[in-house]
Amino acid sequence: MDNYVGKRLDGRYEVQEIIGVGGMSVVYKAYDNFDDRTVAIKILKDEFLNNEEFKRRFKNESKAIALLSHENIVRVYDVNFGEKLQYIVMEYIDGIDMKRYAKLRGGRLRPEEMLALLKDVLKALNAVHKDGIIHRDISPDNIMVQPDGSVCLLDFGAAKDITFQNAASQQIAKKGFSPPEQYR
Incomplete structure (x- = not known):
């Protein structure tokens, strides 16, 4: 490396x-x-x-x-x-990814805490989609939780694993965090 x-x-x-x-x-x-x-x-x-x-x-x-x-x-x-x-x-985002964030809390988040985090993710996705962009790799690894509890979305287009392709266009996503129709 x-x-x-x-x-x-x-x-x-x-x-x-x-x-x-x-x-x-x-x-x-x-x-x-x-x-x-x-x-x-x-x-x-x-x-x-x-x-x-x-x-x-x-x-x-x-x-x-x-x-x-x-x-x-x-x-x-x-x-x-x-x-x-x-x-x-x-x-530079001073935080930890959502996967580690949940793990530090015993693997479970209170419903109100998860709702607040997801609300920030949805606000980010709304902004992304309004600009005609599709993230294609939403996963806990690409969501950073900052010390104030807010969320920041990362990794636009440089997915770590290429898990599927189709003839029309190449898709990049993590299995388990994308809609099933993208795997056909």
Whole structure:
């Protein structure tokens, strides 16, 4: 795996630590020296730099998020689509994914707590759909719960597992978190 910890990207982003690993990318926590803030940087793995399909998906993700502006959707600050390095600089979400959040609470959430979390997810999805975008990978891994209890939706278009395809268009989703008709 490519490791950028301790490196500076574009003379601006000081990469601090790995915070997530997906099928085609690694997400790092970094410090943006120009804007004086902590950010998350999703870097396309080197092994996919020569794969046009993966590069297209990665670019589509940045475009999809960049079009959106909503309190429950991660924001994009910057992108780099160089020949040797491609990355998306995003808002750093100080929280934990919904899967770990539920696990820390014994695997069960109170109905009123779950309702509040789902309300934020639905607000985010409403904003996404109004802009003509389909997330296609809603799962507990892609929903971050912040310390104030609000939710932020992540991972637009860079699904970790490709679980099905059809002839009309390639679909990306996690089995068990998508409607069954997408698996036919």
